[in-house]
Amino acid sequence: MDHLAHVxxxxxxxxxxxxxxxxxxxxxxxxxxxYFCRYDDSCRDDxxxxxxxxxxxxxxxxxxxxxxxxxxxxxxxxxxxxxDCLDFLRSMxxxxxxxxxxxxxISGSRYISSSFGLFTSSHDGTAPPSxxxxxxxxxxxxxxxxxxxxxxxxxxxxxxxxxxxxxTGANFLLKAVHQEAFTYLDGQKEFVQIDPNDLYPYLLVNxxxxxxxxxxxxxxxFERVSGTSLGGGTFWGLGRLLTKCKNFDELLELxxxxxxxxxxxxxxxxxGGTDYAKIGLSSTTIASSFGKAISDSxxxxxxxxxxxxxxxxxxISNNIGQISYLNALRFGLKRIFFxxxxxxGHAYTMDTIxxxxxxxxxxxxxxxxxxxxxxLGALGAFMSxxxxxxxxxxxxxxxxxxxISASSAGDNIYCSLSSNSDENGxxxxxxxxx
Amino acid sequence: MDHLAHVxxxxxxxxxxxxxxxxxxxxxxxxxxxYFCRYDDSCRDDxxxxxxxxxxxxxxxxxxxxxxxxxxxxxxxxxxxxxDCLDFLRSMxxxxxxxxxxxxxISGSRYISSSFGLFTSSHDGTAPPSxxxxxxxxxxxxxxxxxxxxxxxxxxxxxxxxxxxxxTGANFLLKAVHQEAFTYLDGQKEFVQIDPNDLYPYLLVNxxxxxxxxxxxxxxxFERVSGTSLGGGTFWGLGRLLTKCKNFDELLELxxxxxxxxxxxxxxxxxGGTDYAKIGLSSTTIASSFGKAISDSxxxxxxxxxxxxxxxxxxISNNIGQISYLNALRFGLKRIFFxxxxxxGHAYTMDTIxxxxxxxxxxxxxxxxxxxxxxLGALGAFMSxxxxxxxxxxxxxxxxxxxISASSAGDNIYCSLSSNSDENGxxxxxxxxx
Numbered sequence: 001m002d003h004l005a006h007v008x009x010x011x012x013x014x015x016x017x018x019x020x021x022x023x024x025x026x027x028x029x030x031x032x033x034x035y036f037c038r039y040d041d042s043c044r045d046d047x048x049x050x051x052x053x054x055x056x057x058x059x060x061x062x063x064x065x066x067x068x069x070x071x072x073x074x075x076x077x078x079x080x081x082x083x084d085c086l087d088f089l090r091s092m093x094x095x096x097x098x099x100x101x102x103x104x105x106i107s108g109s110r111y112i113s114s115s116f117g118l119f120t121s122s123h124d125g126t127a128p129p130s131x132x133x134x135x136x137x138x139x140x141x142x143x144x145x146x147x148x149x150x151x152x153x154x155x156x157x158x159x160x161x162x163x164x165x166x167x168t169g170a171n172f173l174l175k176a177v178h179q180e181a182f183t184y185l186d187g188q189k190e191f192v193q194i195d196p197n198d199l200y201p202y203l204l205v206n207x208x209x210x211x212x213x214x215x216x217x218x219x220x221x222f223e224r225v226s227g228t229s230l231g232g233g234t235f236w237g238l239g240r241l242l243t244k245c246k247n248f249d250e251l252l253e254l255x256x257x258x259x260x261x262x263x264x265x266x267x268x269x270x271x272g273g274t275d276y277a278k279i280g281l282s283s284t285t286i287a288s289s290f291g292k293a294i295s296d297s298x299x300x301x302x303x304x305x306x307x308x309x310x311x312x313x314x315x316i317s318n319n320i321g322q323i324s325y326l327n328a329l330r331f332g333l334k335r336i337f338f339x340x341x342x343x344x345g346h347a348y349t350m351d352t353i354x355x356x357x358x359x360x361x362x363x364x365x366x367x368x369x370x371x372x373x374x375x376l377g378a379l380g381a382f383m384s385x386x387x388x389x390x391x392x393x394x395x396x397x398x399x400x401x402x403x404i405s406a407s408s409a410g411d412n413i414y415c416s417l418s419s420n421s422d423e424n425g426x427x428x429x430x431x432x433x434x
Numbered sequence: 435m436d437h438l439a440h441v442x443x444x445x446x447x448x449x450x451x452x453x454x455x456x457x458x459x460x461x462x463x464x465x466x467x468x469y470f471c472r473y474d475d476s477c478r479d480d481x482x483x484x485x486x487x488x489x490x491x492x493x494x495x496x497x498x499x500x501x502x503x504x505x506x507x508x509x510x511x512x513x514x515x516x517x518d519c520l521d522f523l524r525s526m527x528x529x530x531x532x533x534x535x536x537x538x539x540i541s542g543s544r545y546i547s548s549s550f551g552l553f554t555s556s557h558d559g560t561a562p563p564s565x566x567x568x569x570x571x572x573x574x575x576x577x578x579x580x581x582x583x584x585x586x587x588x589x590x591x592x593x594x595x596x597x598x599x600x601x602t603g604a605n606f607l608l609k610a611v612h613q614e615a616f617t618y619l620d621g622q623k624e625f626v627q628i629d630p631n632d633l634y635p636y637l638l639v640n641x642x643x644x645x646x647x648x649x650x651x652x653x654x655x656f657e658r659v660s661g662t663s664l665g666g667g668t669f670w671g672l673g674r675l676l677t678k679c680k681n682f683d684e685l686l687e688l689x690x691x692x693x694x695x696x697x698x699x700x701x702x703x704x705x706g707g708t709d710y711a712k713i714g715l716s717s718t719t720i721a722s723s724f725g726k727a728i729s730d731s732x733x734x735x736x737x738x739x740x741x742x743x744x745x746x747x748x749x750i751s752n753n754i755g756q757i758s759y760l761n762a763l764r765f766g767l768k769r770i771f772f773x774x775x776x777x778x779g780h781a782y783t784m785d786t787i788x789x790x791x792x793x794x795x796x797x798x799x800x801x802x803x804x805x806x807x808x809x810l811g812a813l814g815a816f817m818s819x820x821x822x823x824x825x826x827x828x829x830x831x832x833x834x835x836x837x838i839s840a841s842s843a844g845d846n847i848y849c850s851l852s853s854n855s856d857e858n859g860x861x862x863x864x865x866x867x868x
Contacts, residue, residue, distance in 0.1 A: 028704040028721060029728055080729060140721075144706030163713060209699055209722035224713045226760075226794070230664075230753060233699050233725030241727050241734045241742075242675060248728075265643055265667050270462040272578025279597060279658045287462055287574075288643035291667030293675050294463055294682075295514060300675045308675075319664060319753065326660075326760040360660070 021385065022089075024157070025165065025377035026141020028209035029233055029248075030341050031077045031085050034378040035092075038070040072382075072427040074375050076341065079141060086152050134158040136381040138165040163214055165380025167222045170204050170337060172379055173372055177427060181337065181368045184350035185358070192368055203333045205324045206376060207340035209233030213327050226327045228320065232342030235316050242312070243305035251309050252346050258310030263303060265291025289315035310348070317349050321356025325365055336367055341374035372427075455819065456523075458591070459599065459811035460575020462643035463667055463682075464775050465511045465519050468812040469526075472504040506816075506861040508809050510775065513575060520586050568592040570815040572599040597648055599814025601656045604638050604771065606813055607806055611861060615771065615802045618784035619792070626802055637767045639758045640810060641774035643667030647761050660761045662754065666776030669750050676746070677739035685743050686780050692744030697737060699725025723749035744782070751783050755790025759799055770801055775808035806861075 021036040077085040135149070137157040146157045173180045175196040182191045204214040204222075210233060213226040236248045245251040261284075267276050268283030269292065275283045290311060293303070320338075328336050336357060343349050350369055357367040372379070455470040511519040569583070571591035580591045607614045609630040616625045638648045638656075644667060647660040670682045679685040695718075701710050702717030703726065709717045724745060727737070754772075762770050770791060777783050784803055791801040806813070 028699050028725055140701070140704030140706065140710070143708055144704065146706075161712060162710070209704070209725045209728075210720075226756075228753065228756065229698070229720040229723040229725075230749060231722050231725075233722030233728055234749070237697075237699075237722070237724030237727030238672070241724070241737070244733075263671070264663070265462050265671075267574070270574030270578065270643070272574065272580075274577055276574070276596070278595060286644075286663040288665050288667030288671070289663040290671030290675070291462055291643045291663075291665075293671030294643075294667055299678075303675070315664065315668070319662065322660075322662065323757060323760065326757065326764065329764060330760065 021382065022092075022135055023378050023382035023385070024135060024137040024139075024142070025162075025375070025381060026079060026082075026137060026139040026145060027341075027377070028140065029079055029236065030208070030374075031079050031082065031139075031141065032341070032375050032378040033075040033077075033085075033088075034375055034382045035073050035075075036070055036382075037073055070428075072379075074372065074378070074426065076374065082141075082145060082148070086148075089153060136160055136384050138162050138377050138381040160381045160384045162377060163212065163222065163224050164220070165377045165384065166204060166206050166212070166339075167214060167216050167220070167380065168383045169376030169379035170216065170339065170370070171199070171219060172383055173370055173376070174199055174337070177372070180371050182371070183354065183366055183368055184347070185354045187347065187351070201331070201333055202335040202337060203324060203328045203331070204376075205320065205336060205338045205340075207231050207320060207338065207342035211320055211323075211340070213324060215327075215331050215333065225331065226323065228323050230316050230319050232340065235312055235342065239309055239312055242300065242308045245305065245309070249344070252313070252344060252349075254306045255309040255313045255348060256306075258304065258306035258308070260286070260307065260311040260314050262307040263292055263311035264289050264314070265294075286314070286318070313349060314352050316342075317352035318356045321353040321367065322360050324353075324367075325357050325360045328365060329361070334365070336365060337370060338367055339370045339373040339376050343369060343373050345369075345371075345373070455816065456526075456569055457812050457816035457819070458569060458571040458573075458576070459596075459809070459815060460513060460516075460571060460573040460579060461775075461811070462574065463513055463670065464642070464808075465513055465516065465575065466573075466775070466809050466812040467507075467509040467511075467519075467522075468809055468816045469507050469509075470504055470816075471507055504862075506813075508806065508812070508860065510808065516575075516579060516582070520582075523587060570594055570818050572596050572811050572815040594815045594818045596811060597646065597656065597658050598654070599811045599818065600638065600640050600646070600773075601648060601650050601654070601814065602817045603806075603810030603813035604650065604773065604804070605633070605653060606817055607804055607810070608633055608771070611806070614805050616805070617788065617800055617802055618781070619788045621781065621785070635765070635767055636769040636771055637758060637762045637765070638810075639754065639770060639772045639774075641665050641754060641772065641776035645754055645757075645774070647758060649761075649765050649767065659765065660757065662757050664750050664753050666774065669746055669776065673743055673746055676734065676742045679739065679743070683778070686747070686778060686783075688740045689743040689747045689782060690740075692738065692740035692742070694720070694741065694745040694748050696741040697726055697745035698723050698748070699728075720748070720752070747783060748786050750776075751786035752790045755787040755801065756794050758787075758801075759791050759794045762799060763795070768799070770799060771804060772801055773804045773807040773810050777803060777807050779803075779805075779807070 023034050025032040025034075075088070077088070133154065134156040135158065137149075138160045139162055142157045142159045146159070149155055149157050174194050179191045181194055182189050184190075200221075201215060201217045203225075204212075204216050206212045206214070209231055211228045211231040212224055213228075214222050215225045216222045232248075236251065239245055239248075239251040243251060243254065245254060264286045265288040266283060267281045267285045267287045268274065270287055271283065273283060275281060281287075324336050324338070328334075338350075338353055343353075350367070354367040357365050370376070457468050459466040509522070511522070567588065568590040569592065571583075572594040573596055576591045576593045580593070583589055583591050608628050613625045615628055616623050618624075634655075635649060635651045637659075638646075638650050640646045640648070643665055645662045645665040646658055647662075648656050649659045650656045666682075670685065673679055673682075673685040677685060677688065679688060698720045699722040700717060701715045701719045701721045702708065704721055705717065707717060709715060715721075758770050758772070762768075772784075772787055777787075784801070788801040791799050804810070
């Protein structure tokens with residue numbers, strides 16, 4: 001991903017919308033951001049001046065709550081390039097929901113004139129004491145980079161538990177967003193209707209740098225039952241070393257054209273082209289990932305990067321599918337949802353995971369994927385604002401704007417994916433103030 | 435392994451002993467041989483002459499069966515160097531148990547004057563029709579290389595099912611060989627007393643190029659319940675590509691001096707040095723194998739091969755331990771035996787597998803290893819001779835020569851590891867003729 005282009009893109013979109021309410025998920029490889037943009041352009045990026053309240057922004061709902069209309073947006077940065085993320089945050093006009101207090105960022109920064117408005121306790125528009133400014137954040141980086149955020153932006157990271165955020169984010173997406181979950185097999189994507197009243201229990205498999213497997217039994221009721229260290233970081237780490245690819249997406253893209261049979265040892269390679277039918281292994285089943293590379297006759301340079309990439313992708317996806325299925329079986333879970341930034345909506349990845357789950361479960365279980373796969377943790381951190389009672393406005397409720405087919409009665413969080421949702425997968429929604 | 439040295443070694447030992455009864459397990463990476471050597475030197479490697487029967491060789495047992503005393507020997511070759519194996523077999527004097535019929539190998543071979551004596555139907559010492567000569571063989575290569583054996587040695591491979599051979603071999607070792615199974619944790623090897631009457635059920639995990647997981651319920655009663663393509667072939671294949679090591683043992687040796695923390699992303703790397711205690715992950719837990727290699731600042735050349743090797747070994751061993759445990763749990767199996775040539779008695783490999791099983795089972799399950807780990811399939815193929823009624827002599831029973839502590843009453847197969855067993859792990863035993 002070209003970060004500067006990405007940031008510049010976000011900056012230009014920002015001129016049409018007003019950004020408030022931000023949450024971060026800082027993982028081992030990627031930083032994920034979720035932020036809410038109001039449909040209102042009063043919050044331009046023109047310094048640290050105080051803005052007046054906009055009526056349309058703070059219209060009242062039926063029960064007299066201030067209503068903020070807008071969209072949830074998603075962005076990501078590589079954790080190793082955290083300065084890009086900090087630059088982006090500095091350049092953003094983040095306005096406290098409904099109150100527009102702005103905060104001058106600390107001196108010494110390139111973006112000293114940019115403004116912030118992040119859940120401060122000061123409502124008079126002057127810069128509040130920096131220790132009162134915080135952003136909800138989850139992932140290990142919320143701990144690791146807390147001092148950096150304080151130093152560079154003068155904001156505190158309000159740490160939320162990683163697993164809790166993943167689960168909150170997944171529950172939100174599965175209950176409130178139309179056409180969120182889907183199956184993917186043989187190139188066919190099929191949306192799955194989720195009945196929010198019949199969602200639990202399920203297994204959530206979040207594939208980041210590493211993989212967490214979480215049994216989810218309800219809102220806030222969950223247990224991390226397993227995981228594996230063979231995750232997105234393994235694909236990218238091994239892939240970099242083996243192919244010299246410069247980024248994850250390039251490596252993923254490469255795998256499209258690859259043929260894993262050049263690198264993997266198949267059952268047919270061992271059995272001389274025949275199946276091992278007695279135990280249900282066809283000649284094309286992979287007996288040993290990278291098993292053909294044991295041959296003395298070829299060195300790394302003799303292999304095509306695309307074949308290596310494909311073999312690697314298949315090895316890791318298949319392994320995750322298998323371990324996930326074994327854990328679902330262990331707890332009698334019928335549904336497995338796969339998420340995390342490893343997947344990136346990539347057809348072959350999803351296909352491999354689906355085939356693995358199908359193979360190991362003998363057709364009994366199905367892999368499902370989430371459209372907003374990479375942002376569960378960040379969404380969960382975003383949702384966690386509603387749990388806290390600040391004296392400023394806060395997000396505590398998201399109301400669906402478009403009808404969704406499954407009934408969500410009884411839930412606090414509503415949201416819908418706009419039928420004409422944009423490519424970023426931003427979610428149209430309404431945020432209520434307290 | 436230096437194959438020529440290995441072969442020459444075997445040739446010199448062969449001059450002291452008489453080799454009969456051979457079986458092969460031809461896998462994707464390695465060919466494993468088990469052969470029985472009589473305590474008798476009458477079968478020298480001096481051409482295709484017929485030998486006379488040696489009395490001491492064909493002494494009679496109490497029940498009037500011919501008794502052959504000697505040792506079971508084990509050897510291996512890389513499958514890619516199958517010609518070394520064929521050369522070795524040509525150079526061996528393989529004498530049919532008790533009958534010494536010899537077989538001139540087909541013309542066109544370098545070793546045309548060498549002799550064979552392999553379970554022929556001809557007892558008069560003349561060369562029998564070549565289609566009557568066979569060697570028991572298992573593994574995919576028994577299919578793949580059948581024509582090659584026929585062409586080069588004039589022998590047929592009598593194919594035995596791979597899983598069945600693994601199970602037969604494991605049952606034999608666990609029931610009949612003293613000090614075969616052991617645990618390995620924190621550098622401590624501890625032999626496990628196996629009660630042959632309380633052996634079943636157990637999970638057998640055979641780690642070859644790929645990995646098979648077999649639930650064993652009794653003699654000949656088993657099911658391959660799972661497996662993984664991340665096996666020895668993956669370690670060796672990826673290891674070759676990443677380190678330029680020339681052979682498996684060198685790569686394994688390298689891992690001794692390595693530090694996986696240079697390459698792996700630990701929980702502490704993500705959390706800034708702290709644990710993620712809430713879900714029981716210490717700061718040193720591997721979050722993402724090879725996850726540190728995502729860094730732009732280092733290329734493959736900048737990593738030490740020993741660190742890469744160690745990380746790779748840990749990734750694969752840990753993954754196998756985890757999947758094995760999940761399968762043992764699924765079927766309520768208390769015992770997991772790990773075998774296959776991947777392990778090679780290597781301390782760190784066994785330690786990692788043990789730690790994985792211990793970690794995932796929360797101390798409930800223990801990994802166990804087998805001294806003759808690499809030869810289960812070949813031993814099983816060897817044992818399969820006893821099931822067939824040829825008109826020549828055959829191995830059908832192995833009697834223990836030394837008392838073993840666990841009672842084996844009721845079993846047909848007896849054998850013991852000599853208390854002063856040699857480094858090759860050869861097994862002293864007695865073979866009965868029919």
